[in-house]
Amino acid sequence: xxKHKIKKIAAVCVCLCxxxxxxxxxxxxxxxxxxxxxxxxxxxxxxxxxxGGKDAKNVxxxxxxxxxxxxxxxxxxxxxxxAVSRVNANAGTFCEADSLVVSLAGRCAELSExxxxxxxxxxxxxxxxxxxxxxxxxxxxxxxxxxxxxxxKDGTIETNSNSVKIxxxxxxxxxxxxxGVACDEARKVLEESDVERAVISVGGSVxxxxxxxxxxxxxxxxxxxxxxxxGTLNLSETCVSTSGSYERNFTQDGxxxxxxxxxxxxxxxxxxxxxxxxxxxxxxxxxxxxTACFVLGYEKxxxxxxxxxxxxxxxxxxxxxxxxxxxxxxxxxxxxxxxxLNGDI
Amino acid sequence: xxxNNLLKKGDIVIIAAVLVLSILLIIPSFIGSDxxxxxxxxxxxxxxxxxxxxxxxxxxxxDTQLHAVIKVKGDAIYFESADCPDKxxxxxxxxxxxxxxxxxxxDGVVITLVGGSDTPDAITG
Numbered sequence: 001x002x003k004h005k006i007k008k009i010a011a012v013c014v015c016l017c018x019x020x021x022x023x024x025x026x027x028x029x030x031x032x033x034x035x036x037x038x039x040x041x042x043x044x045x046x047x048x049x050x051x052g053g054k055d056a057k058n059v060x061x062x063x064x065x066x067x068x069x070x071x072x073x074x075x076x077x078x079x080x081x082x083a084v085s086r087v088n089a090n091a092g093t094f095c096e097a098d099s100l101v102v103s104l105a106g107r108c109a110e111l112s113e114x115x116x117x118x119x120x121x122x123x124x125x126x127x128x129x130x131x132x133x134x135x136x137x138x139x140x141x142x143x144x145x146x147x148x149x150x151x152x153k154d155g156t157i158e159t160n161s162n163s164v165k166i167x168x169x170x171x172x173x174x175x176x177x178x179x180g181v182a183c184d185e186a187r188k189v190l191e192e193s194d195v196e197r198a199v200i201s202v203g204g205s206v207x208x209x210x211x212x213x214x215x216x217x218x219x220x221x222x223x224x225x226x227x228x229x230x231g232t233l234n235l236s237e238t239c240v241s242t243s244g245s246y247e248r249n250f251t252q253d254g255x256x257x258x259x260x261x262x263x264x265x266x267x268x269x270x271x272x273x274x275x276x277x278x279x280x281x282x283x284x285x286x287x288x289x290x291t292a293c294f295v296l297g298y299e300k301x302x303x304x305x306x307x308x309x310x311x312x313x314x315x316x317x318x319x320x321x322x323x324x325x326x327x328x329x330x331x332x333x334x335x336x337x338x339x340x341l342n343g344d345i
Numbered sequence: 346x347x348x349n350n351l352l353k354k355g356d357i358v359i360i361a362a363v364l365v366l367s368i369l370l371i372i373p374s375f376i377g378s379d380x381x382x383x384x385x386x387x388x389x390x391x392x393x394x395x396x397x398x399x400x401x402x403x404x405x406x407x408d409t410q411l412h413a414v415i416k417v418k419g420d421a422i423y424f425e426s427a428d429c430p431d432k433x434x435x436x437x438x439x440x441x442x443x444x445x446x447x448x449x450x451x452d453g454v455v456i457t458l459v460g461g462s463d464t465p466d467a468i469t470g
Contacts, residue, residue, distance in 0.1 A: 007356070020367065039446070039455040040389030046448045046455050050466065064389060135430050199466045206467040218444070220470020225438060227445035232465055242469040277469055 036060045043071050043178055044133075045203035049186075052210075053195035062189045063200060067182045074101050075174045075181065077124060087164045088124065088171045094163040104174060104181060104284070105164045109157040111288050112263075115304055119292035120263035122152040124171025132259040137250040139257065140266075149266040176243075180287025183207035183239050187283070205241040205287050213237060221335060222246050222274035222315055230315065231333040239283040243290040244275030244315075260294050271297045272316050279327060280310040298322055379461055381443050383422040385415065386455040397422060397441070397458070411452035427452055444468065 036056035039048040047067060051060050072079045079085060083097035087105075097105075108121035125148035129140035148169065155167025166172050174181070179202040186200040190209050197210035208215040214236060218229035222244045233240065245268070249258040262269045276293045280286040289310050293301035298314050302324065305312050311327035321340045323331055333340060385392045387409060395403075398420045405415040413427040413434065421441045424434035427449045434449035443461030446468075448454065 037384075037459065038389065038391070039384070039386045039448075039457050041448060041450050041453050041455060044450060046446060046450070048446065048455075048457060048467070133431075201467045204470050206469050208466070215467075216465040218465035218468040218470075220468055222470070226447075226470070227440065227442070227468065229465070229468060229470075233469075240467075240469045244470060246470075275470065 038064075040064055042067050043076075043182060043202060045179065046201075047182070047203075048199075048201045050199045051190075051195055052197040053193070055193060056195065059189065059193045059195050059198075062193075063186045066185050066189050067202065070100075070182055070185050071178075074098055075104075075178050077171065077173060077175075084172055084174060087166060091166050091170060092168040094158070094160065094165045096162055097164050099162070100181075102159050102162060102164055104177065105157050105172065106159045107284060108174070108177065108288070109159070111292060112156075114307065115292045115296060117153070117263050118295040118300075119176070119288060120152055121157065121172055121174060121176070122155065122166060122170040123261055123263060123266075124173030124175075125169065126152060126261060126266045127173060127175070127259070128171070130257070130259070130261070132248045132250070137257075139252055145266045152263065176291040177284050177288045179203045179205035180239060180241050180283035180285070183283030183286075204243075204247075205239065205283060207239050207283060208235055208237055210237055219277055219313060219315075219331075220244070220275070223319075230321070230335040230338050231331055233277070233279065233313070233327075234330050234332065235279065238279055238281050239286040240277060240279050241283070241286040241290045242275055242277040243294045245269075245294075246274070260291060262295055269295050272318070273297065273314060274317055275315045276301070277313040277315075278305070278310050279312070279330075280308065285310055381420070381441070381458050381460045383417070383440065384457050384459055386457070388453040395422065407452075407454060409452045409454060411449065413449045413452045413454045415454075415456065422456055422458070423447065424449060424454075424456070427454075 034053055034056055036051045038060055039046055049060050049063055072082060074083050076082045077084055083101040087095045087097055111119050129144055129148060131137040151167055151169030155170055158165040182202040183200060183205050186207050187209060190198050197213045200207040206217055217233045217235060217240050219231055219233060221228040221230045243260055245258040247259060249256050258268045260269050273294055276290050278286045278290040285308050293312055305324055311324045314322045319338045321338055381397045383395045383397055387407060395417050400417050403417040407413045411428040414425045416423055416425040421439040423439045424447060427434050429449055429451040434447060437447035440447055440456060440458050443458050444464040446457045
């Protein structure tokens, strides 16, 4: 072979190597620009997002901005300017509110009826007496509790096209649905973008977004630390929420009181459950049903979940797990100290 | 024996160097890194990234309203103290695995661990 020919081949090899490396590095840079991860604190919880696709960073900023607006303008009881605060300040009369709050109030009232009172959005006053998550958390005075509870039990929410009316003596509280609603609002932002894949986590509620994408969601161990999981749910695009007795609790006179209140007694729910994880394409429903099912218990939850087309995973105090129809094949148990009972219902 | 003049010594060195460099640069793209990195966010903005396991001990005192203090010790990172009322951040304990998160909500500080392998996309609970 001629000398110059071999040199030419060697030069081509070198050029090819350089080109391949350049392409890989460029692809890596482009891919990092299309990936955006972040965490912030909103709605009194951690909001994390992992977004993949065009303009990922701007979309992430838009998502946090939308959730911040949702909290301050609509849902927060602690923001004087929010629609919920106005409704609460005008209990007993119809009060104008934004369309989202009117719609949520109606949906909460419907779920309250369908769950036979296991879910109530009117327990704001009762919850304040307990003071969960504050320095003053303690067992409330019986008489105060009875007054706040009676008002919530006896009254119903009324809505019309642009107003909400709650009974006198009650406080509208979207705490049991807010994080799920934030997932729904985040999805609206994502749908307006060219993002291909996103995972938005608002506290215990998670939005999995992206057609044809696969996701894994760890289910927290109710008996472990906040980062300890009992297993993983392998899911496609949907929403997942969990309610558990391990969150926002306090101990008084040797007994632990958690934040999920039974609307019938005004006291924390006492049953055999540690947590309920609900999977639904609707963030509001996943969040609201996780609370409702925790209150109802496993047996009574099955029909309610079916009526909304939702699926759930129940973790019991005896470390048994029950999973509703169609979800068991999505769950991979990783903690052998827990046992899955009979799979489907 | 006739000396091979087809490629000079310098040519071979350049070709070998380019090949080695190519391989070194390409390898990380194909192998997922097991390195765990702690990302600290303050008010939603990334404050700092700390690769765990590379620092023996380090204290990060944040200039935030509630003066959160974060400690990095070997493979772990944790809230050492903060002037928040509930100290939930401190009781979150040590973070060591990718996917783990701890926060001081009143101070707007979040620590989240990224990297590693076999990490779920999110945790519900």
